[in-house]
Amino acid sequence: MSATAAAVSSLVLVLLSFFLLPALCFSQPDAIPPLLKLKKSLNNGDSKLKNWIPNSSPCRRKWVGVMCDDETIIGLHLTNLGLSGSIDVQALSQLHRLRTIRLVNNAFTGPIPEFNKLRGLKAIYLSNNQFTGEIPDKYFGSMGKLKKVWLNENKFTGNIPSSLMQLPHLVELHLEGNQFSGKILELKYPDVLKSLDLKGNQLEGNIPESMSKFNVSTFEGNDRLCGEQLKKPCAHPPLSDKQTPLSTPTIIITYVTFFVVFFFVIINIASTIEEKDHDLRKVSNSRETFRNAHIVSGSTRKSSSNNLSLKTKRGSSHKGNKNKMDMI
Numbered sequence: 001m002s003a004t005a006a007a008v009s010s011l012v013l014v015l016l017s018f019f020l021l022p023a024l025c026f027s028q029p030d031a032i033p034p035l036l037k038l039k040k041s042l043n044n045g046d047s048k049l050k051n052w053i054p055n056s057s058p059c060r061r062k063w064v065g066v067m068c069d070d071e072t073i074i075g076l077h078l079t080n081l082g083l084s085g086s087i088d089v090q091a092l093s094q095l096h097r098l099r100t101i102r103l104v105n106n107a108f109t110g111p112i113p114e115f116n117k118l119r120g121l122k123a124i125y126l127s128n129n130q131f132t133g134e135i136p137d138k139y140f141g142s143m144g145k146l147k148k149v150w151l152n153e154n155k156f157t158g159n160i161p162s163s164l165m166q167l168p169h170l171v172e173l174h175l176e177g178n179q180f181s182g183k184i185l186e187l188k189y190p191d192v193l194k195s196l197d198l199k200g201n202q203l204e205g206n207i208p209e210s211m212s213k214f215n216v217s218t219f220e221g222n223d224r225l226c227g228e229q230l231k232k233p234c235a236h237p238p239l240s241d242k243q244t245p246l247s248t249p250t251i252i253i254t255y256v257t258f259f260v261v262f263f264f265v266i267i268n269i270a271s272t273i274e275e276k277d278h279d280l281r282k283v284s285n286s287r288e289t290f291r292n293a294h295i296v297s298g299s300t301r302k303s304s305s306n307n308l309s310l311k312t313k314r315g316s317s318h319k320g321n322k323n324k325m326d327m328i
């Protein structure tokens with residue numbers, strides 16, 4: 001009897017596990033703790049992510065913003081929810097098949113979170129938030145699978161990270177409406193990129209050769225940027241560029257500047273010479289006056305005629321002082 005009971009109970013166990021195992025495999029229970037941690041890290045998670053609750057399947061129960069491929073979480077699309085707080089990226093790194101993070105139109109602030117720990121990401125959308133500060137130059141170095149990067153309408157500053165321009169699969173890059181500054185670097189894989197927007201930043205210098213296929217609407221609103229697309233030739237083309245002839249205004253300005261400088265130099269030299277001449281004359285005049293005074297004191301008509309003849313030799317450049325002395 002006990003043998004039969006044992007057989008039955010083991011059969012039940014086998015049957016149970018037969019039905020339960022798939023459920024355990026596909027409901028991805030591992031995904032629940034990370035998502036609940038993420039919820040906790042958000043300021044208003046409780047009110048905005050109401051159906052994110054323990055003991056419920058994120059995919060089957062269609063948790064708000066959780067995108068699944070069958071039973072696997074592949075994306076988080078948390079848009080227009082007024083979310084803020086410091087995102088627990090460490091928790092997200094446990095979602096091994098997460099490919100897309102979309103946090104568009106929320107209220108996130110501060111520096112860009114360390115999404116670069118999520119090496120499998122293919123798309124990241126952070127548009128329309130209040131993210132600030134510089135993005136480290138090497139930030140995207142660990143995100144070689146990225147295809148779409150949308151950071152537009154935030155408050156990012158500093159240079160566009162060089163690692164971003166070196167992503168091999170980058171198809172869409174939107175950085176418009178930030179405060180990115182400095183020069184735009186060349187794209188390492190220009191043929192891959194299909195959509196680019198850098199409008200309304202503080203970028204400067206010339207538009208790189210690798211971005212020549214994009215038109216004015218990609219670049220406008222950067223006052224110190226120059227290039228063909230903006231109909232604003234660069235003043236100092238890079239040495240590698242073909243030498244373009246100087247424009248007429250440039251030539252005119254150069255000539256005018258040259259002549260103005262030349263004129264002032266001549267004036268300056270002339271006045272220096274005159275001054276020296278003047279000083280010399282002053283010295284000789286005073287000597288002469290001294291001698292004349294002696295002669296005058298001798299009270300002869302001859303002396304005064306001498307004096308006159310000297311005066312005529314000297315021409316019209318009299319000195320008031322000397323005249324006075326002559327009167328004596």
Ligand SMILES: *[C@@H]1O[C@H](CO)[C@@H](O)[C@H](O)[C@H]1NC(C)=O
Nearest residue numbers: 194195213214215216217218
């Ligand atoms: C720029 O190119 C885009 C498509 O790439 C086009 O929709 C837009 O009209 C163009 N703008 C101008 C001003 O040519």
